[in-house]
Amino acid sequence: MRFLLRLNVAVVGAQTEVYATCRYNGGMRSSAKEFRLTEQRNPSSQNIDRMSSLEIIRLMNREDRKVAAAVEREVPAIARAVDAIVRALRSGGRLIYVGAGSSGRLAILDAAECQPTFGISRETVQALIAGGRRAITNAVEGAEDSVKNAVKDLRRAQLSRRDVVVGVAASATTPYVLGAVKYAKKKGAATIGVAANRVGQLMKLADIFIAPEVGPEVLTGSTRLKAGTAQKMVLNMLSTAAMVEMGHAYENLLIDMEMTNQKLEGRAVRILQAASGKSVSAAEHALRSAGHNMRVGLIMLRRGLTLQLRGNCWRRRKEICGRRWASEKTFTQRSLRTQRSQRRARKSRSEMRQPDGTKSES
Numbered sequence: 001m002r003f004l005l006r007l008n009v010a011v012v013g014a015q016t017e018v019y020a021t022c023r024y025n026g027g028m029r030s031s032a033k034e035f036r037l038t039e040q041r042n043p044s045s046q047n048i049d050r051m052s053s054l055e056i057i058r059l060m061n062r063e064d065r066k067v068a069a070a071v072e073r074e075v076p077a078i079a080r081a082v083d084a085i086v087r088a089l090r091s092g093g094r095l096i097y098v099g100a101g102s103s104g105r106l107a108i109l110d111a112a113e114c115q116p117t118f119g120i121s122r123e124t125v126q127a128l129i130a131g132g133r134r135a136i137t138n139a140v141e142g143a144e145d146s147v148k149n150a151v152k153d154l155r156r157a158q159l160s161r162r163d164v165v166v167g168v169a170a171s172a173t174t175p176y177v178l179g180a181v182k183y184a185k186k187k188g189a190a191t192i193g194v195a196a197n198r199v200g201q202l203m204k205l206a207d208i209f210i211a212p213e214v215g216p217e218v219l220t221g222s223t224r225l226k227a228g229t230a231q232k233m234v235l236n237m238l239s240t241a242a243m244v245e246m247g248h249a250y251e252n253l254l255i256d257m258e259m260t261n262q263k264l265e266g267r268a269v270r271i272l273q274a275a276s277g278k279s280v281s282a283a284e285h286a287l288r289s290a291g292h293n294m295r296v297g298l299i300m301l302r303r304g305l306t307l308q309l310r311g312n313c314w315r316r317r318k319e320i321c322g323r324r325w326a327s328e329k330t331f332t333q334r335s336l337r338t339q340r341s342q343r344r345a346r347k348s349r350s351e352m353r354q355p356d357g358t359k360s361e362s
Contacts, residue, residue, distance in 0.1 A: 036197045038170050038223050042216035056218075060225075063218055067229045070212035071237075077210045078237050081192045084208060085164050085242040088190055089124065093162030095242070096154075097127035098180040100144035102224040103168040103194075103231060104129030108136060110235040116264075118248040119256030125239060128153045130176040147179030154183050161188030166238065168231060169193075170223035172200025172211065181205045194234050196227035210234055250275055255294050268294055276301035 034040055045059060071078075085095050097107035104127070111127035114120055130149065131140030143149070159165070165184035169177040172195035181191050182205060193206030196214055203209045212234065214226035243249070248256045253271045257264065265287075272283035272294060278301050289306065290296035299305065 040216040045218040070214045081208045082241040084190045086245045088164035095125045099168035100130035100176045116258040118243045144176045150176045150179035151183045164190040166192045170196040170227040172197045172202040
Protein backbone atom coordinates (compact mmCIF):
# COMPACT_ATOMS: atom_id res chain seq x y z
CA MET A 1 0.00 0.00 0.00
CA ARG A 2 1.25 3.43 -0.88
CA PHE A 3 0.30 6.90 0.48
CA LEU A 4 1.38 9.85 -1.65
CA LEU A 5 1.18 13.52 -0.58
CA ARG A 6 1.68 15.84 -3.52
CA LEU A 7 2.16 19.56 -2.84
CA ASN A 8 1.00 21.85 -5.60
CA VAL A 9 1.64 25.56 -5.99
CA ALA A 10 -0.56 27.69 -8.23
CA VAL A 11 -0.16 31.39 -8.99
CA VAL A 12 -3.44 33.23 -9.52
CA GLY A 13 -2.94 36.91 -10.25
CA ALA A 14 -0.85 38.32 -7.38
CA GLN A 15 -1.78 35.52 -5.03
CA THR A 16 -0.07 32.20 -4.50
CA GLU A 17 -2.20 29.24 -3.53
CA VAL A 18 -0.75 26.12 -1.93
CA TYR A 19 -2.81 22.98 -1.80
CA ALA A 20 -2.28 19.31 -1.16
CA THR A 21 -3.49 16.30 -3.08
CA CYS A 22 -3.63 13.03 -1.13
CA ARG A 23 -3.63 9.69 -2.90
CA TYR A 24 -4.08 6.30 -1.32
CA ASN A 25 -2.88 3.26 -3.27
CA GLY A 26 -2.21 5.64 -6.14
CA GLY A 27 -5.94 6.07 -6.74
CA MET A 28 -8.61 7.63 -4.49
CA ARG A 29 -8.43 11.33 -3.56
CA SER A 30 -9.56 12.12 -0.01
CA SER A 31 -10.88 15.48 1.17
CA ALA A 32 -12.83 16.82 4.15
CA LYS A 33 -16.38 17.19 2.86
CA GLU A 34 -18.25 20.18 4.29
CA PHE A 35 -21.81 19.05 5.04
CA ARG A 36 -23.21 22.55 5.67
CA LEU A 37 -24.53 24.15 2.49
CA THR A 38 -23.83 27.62 3.84
CA GLU A 39 -20.11 26.79 4.07
CA GLN A 40 -19.77 25.36 0.56
CA ARG A 41 -18.54 27.25 -2.49
CA ASN A 42 -21.04 28.62 -4.98
CA PRO A 43 -20.00 27.67 -8.55
CA SER A 44 -21.82 30.72 -9.94
CA SER A 45 -19.61 33.16 -8.06
CA GLN A 46 -16.16 31.59 -8.32
CA ASN A 47 -15.05 34.41 -10.61
CA ILE A 48 -16.73 37.19 -8.62
CA ASP A 49 -13.38 38.89 -7.99
CA ARG A 50 -13.08 39.52 -11.74
CA MET A 51 -16.65 40.74 -12.31
CA SER A 52 -17.78 44.31 -12.86
CA SER A 53 -20.10 46.05 -10.39
CA LEU A 54 -23.10 45.38 -12.63
CA GLU A 55 -22.21 41.70 -12.99
CA ILE A 56 -21.83 41.28 -9.22
CA ILE A 57 -25.20 42.92 -8.52
CA ARG A 58 -26.97 40.84 -11.18
CA LEU A 59 -25.43 37.68 -9.74
CA MET A 60 -26.55 38.56 -6.20
CA ASN A 61 -30.02 39.41 -7.44
CA ARG A 62 -30.32 36.02 -9.18
CA GLU A 63 -29.21 34.25 -6.01
CA ASP A 64 -31.64 36.24 -3.86
CA ARG A 65 -34.56 34.96 -5.95
CA LYS A 66 -34.00 31.57 -4.34
CA VAL A 67 -34.82 32.89 -0.86
CA ALA A 68 -38.60 33.28 -1.10
CA ALA A 69 -38.95 29.83 -2.68
CA ALA A 70 -36.88 28.28 0.11
CA VAL A 71 -39.00 29.98 2.79
CA GLU A 72 -42.19 28.85 1.04
CA ARG A 73 -41.12 25.22 1.43
CA GLU A 74 -40.99 25.78 5.21
CA VAL A 75 -44.47 27.34 5.55
CA PRO A 76 -46.06 24.33 7.36
CA ALA A 77 -43.27 24.29 9.95
CA ILE A 78 -43.49 28.08 10.37
CA ALA A 79 -47.24 27.81 11.02
CA ARG A 80 -46.66 25.16 13.69
CA ALA A 81 -44.08 27.42 15.28
CA VAL A 82 -46.55 30.33 15.36
CA ASP A 83 -49.10 28.12 17.12
CA ALA A 84 -46.49 27.17 19.72
CA ILE A 85 -45.61 30.83 20.30
CA VAL A 86 -49.26 31.82 20.71
CA ARG A 87 -49.82 29.01 23.21
CA ALA A 88 -46.84 30.22 25.23
CA LEU A 89 -47.93 33.87 25.20
CA ARG A 90 -51.51 33.02 26.17
CA SER A 91 -50.24 31.07 29.15
CA GLY A 92 -48.29 34.09 30.35
CA GLY A 93 -44.98 33.04 28.80
CA ARG A 94 -42.54 34.95 26.63
CA LEU A 95 -40.96 34.62 23.21
CA ILE A 96 -37.18 34.52 23.64
CA TYR A 97 -34.87 34.55 20.63
CA VAL A 98 -31.32 33.24 21.04
CA GLY A 99 -28.60 33.72 18.43
CA ALA A 100 -25.00 34.60 17.66
CA GLY A 101 -23.37 36.90 15.11
CA SER A 102 -25.60 37.93 12.19
CA SER A 103 -28.36 35.57 13.33
CA GLY A 104 -28.36 37.11 16.80
CA ARG A 105 -28.50 40.64 15.41
CA LEU A 106 -31.48 39.74 13.23
CA ALA A 107 -33.21 38.30 16.30
CA ILE A 108 -32.55 41.50 18.25
CA LEU A 109 -33.97 43.57 15.39
CA ASP A 110 -37.20 41.56 15.35
CA ALA A 111 -37.61 41.66 19.13
CA ALA A 112 -36.93 45.40 19.30
CA GLU A 113 -39.62 46.14 16.71
CA CYS A 114 -42.37 44.22 18.51
CA GLN A 115 -42.86 46.67 21.39
CA PRO A 116 -43.57 49.83 19.34
CA THR A 117 -45.38 47.95 16.57
CA PHE A 118 -47.78 45.96 18.75
CA GLY A 119 -47.76 47.92 22.02
CA ILE A 120 -46.49 45.01 24.11
CA SER A 121 -44.02 45.08 26.99
CA ARG A 122 -40.31 44.61 26.38
CA GLU A 123 -40.44 41.40 28.38
CA THR A 124 -42.94 39.71 26.09
CA VAL A 125 -40.55 39.38 23.14
CA GLN A 126 -36.83 39.57 23.82
CA ALA A 127 -33.57 38.43 22.28
CA LEU A 128 -30.27 37.14 23.67
CA ILE A 129 -27.07 37.36 21.64
CA ALA A 130 -23.79 35.60 22.32
CA GLY A 131 -21.37 38.17 23.70
CA GLY A 132 -24.07 40.47 25.09
CA ARG A 133 -24.64 44.12 24.16
CA ARG A 134 -21.16 44.58 22.72
CA ALA A 135 -21.86 41.86 20.13
CA ILE A 136 -24.67 43.92 18.60
CA THR A 137 -22.20 46.25 16.90
CA ASN A 138 -18.90 44.38 17.24
CA ALA A 139 -17.66 40.84 16.75
CA VAL A 140 -16.89 39.27 20.14
CA GLU A 141 -14.22 36.62 19.74
CA GLY A 142 -15.26 33.13 20.82
CA ALA A 143 -18.68 34.25 22.10
CA GLU A 144 -20.68 31.86 19.94
CA ASP A 145 -18.61 28.89 21.12
CA SER A 146 -19.72 29.16 24.77
CA VAL A 147 -22.48 26.78 25.85
CA LYS A 148 -21.96 27.90 29.44
CA ASN A 149 -22.82 31.53 28.62
CA ALA A 150 -26.04 30.47 26.88
CA VAL A 151 -27.23 28.75 30.04
CA LYS A 152 -26.11 31.70 32.13
CA ASP A 153 -28.02 34.17 29.93
CA LEU A 154 -31.23 32.14 30.07
CA ARG A 155 -30.96 31.79 33.84
CA ARG A 156 -30.56 35.54 34.10
CA ALA A 157 -33.72 35.91 31.99
CA GLN A 158 -35.47 33.51 34.45
CA LEU A 159 -36.57 31.09 31.75
CA SER A 160 -39.64 29.07 32.70
CA ARG A 161 -41.63 26.23 31.15
CA ARG A 162 -44.24 28.77 30.01
CA ASP A 163 -41.75 30.44 27.65
CA VAL A 164 -40.82 29.51 24.10
CA VAL A 165 -37.18 29.70 22.96
CA VAL A 166 -36.30 30.25 19.30
CA GLY A 167 -32.71 29.32 18.48
CA VAL A 168 -31.49 31.17 15.38
CA ALA A 169 -28.32 29.77 13.77
CA ALA A 170 -27.70 29.68 10.02
CA SER A 171 -25.28 26.78 10.38
CA ALA A 172 -27.54 24.80 12.77
CA THR A 173 -24.35 24.00 14.69
CA THR A 174 -23.60 27.13 16.77
CA PRO A 175 -22.67 25.95 20.32
CA TYR A 176 -24.23 28.99 22.06
CA VAL A 177 -27.58 28.35 20.36
CA LEU A 178 -27.43 24.58 20.88
CA GLY A 179 -26.67 25.11 24.57
CA ALA A 180 -29.63 27.48 24.93
CA VAL A 181 -32.03 25.05 23.24
CA LYS A 182 -30.80 22.14 25.39
CA TYR A 183 -31.29 24.16 28.57
CA ALA A 184 -34.75 25.30 27.43
CA LYS A 185 -35.82 21.69 26.86
CA LYS A 186 -34.49 20.79 30.30
CA LYS A 187 -36.68 23.53 31.79
CA GLY A 188 -39.72 22.26 29.88
CA ALA A 189 -40.01 25.26 27.56
CA ALA A 190 -41.09 24.87 23.93
CA THR A 191 -38.19 25.12 21.46
CA ILE A 192 -37.98 26.22 17.83
CA GLY A 193 -34.92 26.13 15.59
CA VAL A 194 -34.36 28.49 12.65
CA ALA A 195 -31.43 27.67 10.37
CA ALA A 196 -30.35 27.56 6.74
CA ASN A 197 -28.96 24.02 6.87
CA ARG A 198 -31.06 20.92 7.30
CA VAL A 199 -28.12 18.91 8.60
CA GLY A 200 -27.01 19.84 12.10
CA GLN A 201 -27.67 19.27 15.78
CA LEU A 202 -30.28 22.00 15.99
CA MET A 203 -32.66 19.91 13.89
CA LYS A 204 -32.42 17.06 16.42
CA LEU A 205 -32.80 19.28 19.47
CA ALA A 206 -35.64 21.66 18.57
CA ASP A 207 -39.29 20.67 18.90
CA ILE A 208 -39.99 22.48 15.62
CA PHE A 209 -37.27 22.99 13.03
CA ILE A 210 -37.39 25.58 10.23
CA ALA A 211 -34.61 25.45 7.63
CA PRO A 212 -35.04 27.35 4.36
CA GLU A 213 -32.07 25.98 2.44
CA VAL A 214 -30.95 28.80 0.17
CA GLY A 215 -27.71 27.11 -0.90
CA PRO A 216 -24.12 28.40 -0.87
CA GLU A 217 -23.54 32.14 -0.62
CA VAL A 218 -21.90 34.24 -3.35
CA LEU A 219 -19.12 34.79 -0.82
CA THR A 220 -18.42 31.44 0.79
CA GLY A 221 -19.69 31.26 4.36
CA SER A 222 -21.04 34.83 4.49
CA THR A 223 -24.43 33.91 5.95
CA ARG A 224 -25.46 37.54 6.39
CA LEU A 225 -26.48 37.30 2.71
CA LYS A 226 -29.11 34.77 1.50
CA ALA A 227 -29.26 32.85 4.77
CA GLY A 228 -29.71 36.07 6.71
CA THR A 229 -32.46 37.25 4.36
CA ALA A 230 -34.29 33.94 4.77
CA GLN A 231 -33.97 34.09 8.57
CA LYS A 232 -35.34 37.65 8.61
CA MET A 233 -38.34 36.55 6.56
CA VAL A 234 -39.02 33.66 8.95
CA LEU A 235 -38.72 35.87 12.05
CA ASN A 236 -41.07 38.41 10.44
CA MET A 237 -43.65 35.66 9.97
CA LEU A 238 -43.26 34.25 13.48
CA SER A 239 -43.69 37.54 15.34
CA THR A 240 -46.27 39.11 13.00
CA ALA A 241 -48.59 36.09 12.81
CA ALA A 242 -48.32 35.50 16.55
CA MET A 243 -49.14 39.12 17.41
CA VAL A 244 -52.10 39.17 15.03
CA GLU A 245 -53.47 36.01 16.65
CA MET A 246 -52.92 37.61 20.06
CA GLY A 247 -55.29 40.40 19.04
CA HIS A 248 -52.88 43.22 18.31
CA ALA A 249 -54.46 44.04 14.94
CA TYR A 250 -57.92 45.27 13.96
CA GLU A 251 -58.47 43.90 10.45
CA ASN A 252 -55.02 44.69 8.98
CA LEU A 253 -54.54 47.83 11.09
CA LEU A 254 -52.07 48.24 13.95
CA ILE A 255 -54.53 49.13 16.70
CA ASP A 256 -51.97 48.91 19.52
CA MET A 257 -48.93 50.62 18.01
CA GLU A 258 -47.05 53.18 20.05
CA MET A 259 -47.18 56.78 18.80
CA THR A 260 -43.61 57.91 19.41
CA ASN A 261 -43.29 60.53 16.64
CA GLN A 262 -45.33 62.72 14.30
CA LYS A 263 -45.30 60.15 11.50
CA LEU A 264 -46.89 57.52 13.77
CA GLU A 265 -49.42 60.00 15.16
CA GLY A 266 -50.50 60.70 11.60
CA ARG A 267 -50.72 56.97 10.94
CA ALA A 268 -52.89 56.53 14.05
CA VAL A 269 -55.34 59.13 12.75
CA ARG A 270 -55.50 57.38 9.36
CA ILE A 271 -56.06 54.02 11.08
CA LEU A 272 -59.01 55.40 13.07
CA GLN A 273 -60.41 57.05 9.96
CA ALA A 274 -60.14 53.86 7.90
CA ALA A 275 -61.60 51.65 10.64
CA SER A 276 -64.51 53.95 11.46
CA GLY A 277 -65.28 55.59 8.12
CA LYS A 278 -65.31 58.99 9.84
CA SER A 279 -63.56 62.21 8.81
CA VAL A 280 -59.96 63.08 9.60
CA SER A 281 -61.03 65.79 12.05
CA ALA A 282 -63.34 63.35 13.86
CA ALA A 283 -60.54 60.80 14.09
CA GLU A 284 -58.12 63.42 15.45
CA HIS A 285 -60.66 64.56 18.05
CA ALA A 286 -61.41 60.98 19.14
CA LEU A 287 -57.70 60.18 19.48
CA ARG A 288 -57.10 63.23 21.65
CA SER A 289 -60.21 62.60 23.72
CA ALA A 290 -59.18 58.97 24.32
CA GLY A 291 -55.77 59.98 25.61
CA HIS A 292 -54.14 58.55 22.47
CA ASN A 293 -55.59 55.10 23.18
CA MET A 294 -56.49 53.89 19.70
CA ARG A 295 -58.80 51.13 20.90
CA VAL A 296 -60.86 53.56 22.97
CA GLY A 297 -60.79 56.12 20.18
CA LEU A 298 -62.15 53.61 17.68
CA ILE A 299 -64.99 52.55 19.96
CA MET A 300 -65.90 56.20 20.50
CA LEU A 301 -66.08 56.72 16.74
CA ARG A 302 -67.98 53.50 16.05
CA ARG A 303 -70.46 53.98 18.90
CA GLY A 304 -70.73 57.74 18.93
CA LEU A 305 -69.53 57.88 22.53
CA THR A 306 -67.78 60.67 24.40
CA LEU A 307 -65.53 60.60 27.43
CA GLN A 308 -65.48 63.19 30.17
CA LEU A 309 -62.25 64.02 31.96
CA ARG A 310 -62.51 64.13 35.72
CA GLY A 311 -59.23 64.65 37.53
CA ASN A 312 -56.76 62.18 36.09
CA CYS A 313 -59.37 59.52 35.26
CA TRP A 314 -61.33 58.93 32.09
CA ARG A 315 -64.94 58.32 33.04
CA ARG A 316 -66.51 55.15 31.64
CA ARG A 317 -63.18 54.00 30.21
CA LYS A 318 -63.39 50.70 32.06
CA GLU A 319 -66.89 50.11 30.70
CA ILE A 320 -65.81 50.83 27.15
CA CYS A 321 -62.69 48.66 27.29
CA GLY A 322 -64.46 45.83 29.09
CA ARG A 323 -68.05 45.46 27.87
CA ARG A 324 -68.51 47.53 24.75
CA TRP A 325 -65.41 46.39 22.93
CA ALA A 326 -66.22 42.75 23.50
CA SER A 327 -69.28 43.12 21.30
CA GLU A 328 -67.15 44.60 18.51
CA LYS A 329 -64.18 42.22 18.33
CA THR A 330 -63.09 39.20 20.28
CA PHE A 331 -59.46 40.16 19.94
CA THR A 332 -59.62 42.51 22.93
CA GLN A 333 -60.92 39.74 25.14
CA ARG A 334 -57.96 37.58 24.14
CA SER A 335 -55.54 40.46 24.73
CA LEU A 336 -56.91 41.16 28.20
CA ARG A 337 -56.62 37.49 29.17
CA THR A 338 -53.07 37.40 27.88
CA GLN A 339 -52.13 40.56 29.75
CA ARG A 340 -53.47 39.08 33.00
CA SER A 341 -51.50 35.87 32.40
CA GLN A 342 -48.34 37.85 31.67
CA ARG A 343 -48.79 39.94 34.82
CA ARG A 344 -49.11 36.75 36.88
CA ALA A 345 -45.97 35.35 35.22
CA ARG A 346 -43.98 38.54 35.92
CA LYS A 347 -45.16 38.49 39.53
CA SER A 348 -44.08 34.85 39.82
CA ARG A 349 -40.63 35.66 38.40
CA SER A 350 -40.28 38.57 40.83
CA GLU A 351 -41.12 36.34 43.77
CA MET A 352 -38.32 33.98 42.65
CA ARG A 353 -35.77 36.67 43.48
CA GLN A 354 -33.95 36.05 46.75
CA PRO A 355 -33.75 38.73 49.47
CA ASP A 356 -30.17 39.64 48.50
CA GLY A 357 -31.33 40.51 44.97
CA THR A 358 -30.06 37.35 43.24
CA LYS A 359 -32.27 34.86 41.45
CA SER A 360 -32.94 31.32 42.32
CA GLU A 361 -31.52 28.62 40.05
CA SER A 362 -34.59 26.43 40.09
